[in-house]
Amino acid sequence: MSFAVTRTSRSFVAPCEETPRGSLGLSFIDREPVFRYVVRSLHVFRHGREPARVIREALSKALVKYYPFAGRFADDPDGGGEVRVACTGEGVWFVEAKTDCSLEDVKHLGPPLVIPEDALLPMPSPELNPLDVLLMMQVTEFVGGGFVVGLIFVHTIADGIGLAQFLNAVAEIARGLPNPTVEPAWSREVIPNPPKLPPGGPPVFPSFKLLDATVDLSADHINHVKAQYLELTGQRCSTFDVGQSRTRAINLDPGVDVHVCFFANTRHLLRQVLPPEGGYYGNCIYPITATASSGRIASAELIDVISIIRDAKARLPDEFAKWAAGDFKDDPYELSFTYSSLFVTDWTRLGLLDVDYGWGKPLHVIPFAYLDIMAIGIIGAPPAPQKGTRVMTHCVEKEHMQAFLEEMKGFA
Template sequence: MSFAVTRTSRSLIAPSEATPRGSLGLSVIDRVPALRSMVRLLHVFAHGREPARVIREALSKALVKYYPFAGRFAYDPDGSGEVRIVCTGEGAWFVEAKTDCSLEDVKYLESPLMIPEDALLPKPSLDVPLMMQVTEFGGGGFVVGLIFPHTIADGLGIAQFINAVADIARGLPKPTVEPAWLREVIPNPPKLPPGVPPAFPSVKLLYATVDLSPDHINHVKSQHLELTGQRCSTFDVVISNLWQSRTRAIGLDPGVDVHVCFFANTRHLLPQVLPPEGGYYGNCIYPMTATASSGWVASADLIDVISIIREAKARLPDEFAKWAAGDFKDDPYEFTLTYNSLFVTDWTRLGFLDVDYGWGKPLHVIPFACLDIMAIGIIGAPPAPQKGTRVTTRCVEKEHMQAFLEEMKGFA
């Protein structure tokens, strides 16, 4: 069956009160070229009463505090290519839509989607920092589709903003977290001279969704504790499963190095310049990479793979401090997007699952990969009330998909 979505309204939602004007600079992390990509996600809610109207009004009020989201991106006229936010107050792009079917009819948007993602998301625009679509379903359910450029916020930052909109939708007079721009306090180490342009693979990566059971994850955690005397996290188990499964599936020469890169929050490493109560919503992440030969990752015991992931995590404070001081040879933010590299991001602790516009938290959150050419795995949760961990991937070509799914099935 096909289910049609009709967009009934498109408009710019300006802040409900006057906001500061002028130009705001971005941090050196915000300006990383690989972060000039669009993050797209869907929030699926079981029910709501006039959700489009409620969210539209709350968005307008939230933009008073988060006024950069109502501005526009602009490049410096000096030819440097540096991007800035011009606080124009023009507003965020907001689309209202309807469909006659119920969420039950489309299996609550479980994978594979019975409605194309593009029908539930606003059409992206590169100069608008925030785009939102609220689609109302028959029976009262609704879906919030969100697009934002990674340049203005990381995952924690955009979740903070969306929760601010939800706070106001629920009737609070202002967001519970006071936002902080503060891009000027983020370390800005000396720039390296331009190097070799980053490599981009000529591959077509396919989506796949895999759920890992809590029993499997807890079993591996117990094994790790028994064999090493140390506790490991769900993240450690999941990223190791994913990296090993993908490495086995793509079948590179055993001597070729494979890499897994994950993005670590560094707010706690900047206590002298960022507010202790939180609120900073810019990019405050550092890429940590674990590297080993393809043959070793494919054949190693999972506990040993977990160990090198944990070793990479443990290096974060030292590596970030060295980067901040300019003590590095290679720019860690200059990613090489080759097929032997896997990028992983964890969405379980960002706050997306806590968003409540007044009718309860989302049934689930559906993320989409930022770049078609980046092999990525996004760690999230399956729809409530299911337990465990869901991994949304876009990391293998068609010829490797079946082998990848078979490998991941062994960990389910």
């Protein structure tokens, strides 16, 4: 069956009070080219009463505190060549929509999606450049009271933790709080600003034909692996089954190095300069790479793979401190996009699953943080009340998909 989504309203939502005007500088990390792209996601809620109206009004109030989100990206007026945020107060692009079905009719948007994600994400006006509008939102109301919040935001303005902080602020106001419980902090000037490397040649991007796949890992399996790792090492671990499964599936030469890359939160490493009460919502993440030979990863016990990744994580404080001091030869944020590299991001630790506009937390969050130039695995959660982990991947080409799914079945 096909279900219709009808957009009933499109407009900008501006702050409900006067906000500061002017231009704000971004941090060194914000300005990294790797973050100049849009991240799309769907947030599925079981029930709401006039959710579009409630969220729209709360958004307008939250933008008083988070007024940079109502601005636009602009070039440095002094000719420095750096992108800044022009605090214009123009607002967030906001779309209201309705469907002719219930969430149950579309299996709560479980995979594969019955409704295309583009129908549930905000469509900008033709004259808008999506990379200039910091945030766009669409609230789609379903028959029976369910609703979906579709978000598109430019990574330059915030990392995942920062976006979740903003959405939780909107949600708190929607629930009746006069102000967000966390005071937002711009503070981009305190982020390390190491010397720039001389510009290299233009980046070379590969042309992969990656396919999507979603696999649910049971809570029993995850707990078993964590308990086994704790027993053997005395340490706790995270879930990275997808890395070994992909390595086995793509079957590279055993001597070829494979890489698992991920961005680690560095707020705890900047406690001395960031506001002690929290509230910083800019990009505060650093890339970490775990590297080993394809043969080693493919033949290793999963416990050994976890140890390789943990060792990479343990290097974070030293690597970040060296980068902050300018002690590096290559920009760590200039990522290498090869088929032997897998980028992993964990959406369960950002705070997006805590957003409650007044009728409960989301059933689940569906990210579309996919770029065709990189193989990526996103760790999420299956729809509540299911337990376990949902792994959403865009990481293998057609010839390797069947083998990848068979490997992942062994972890389910």
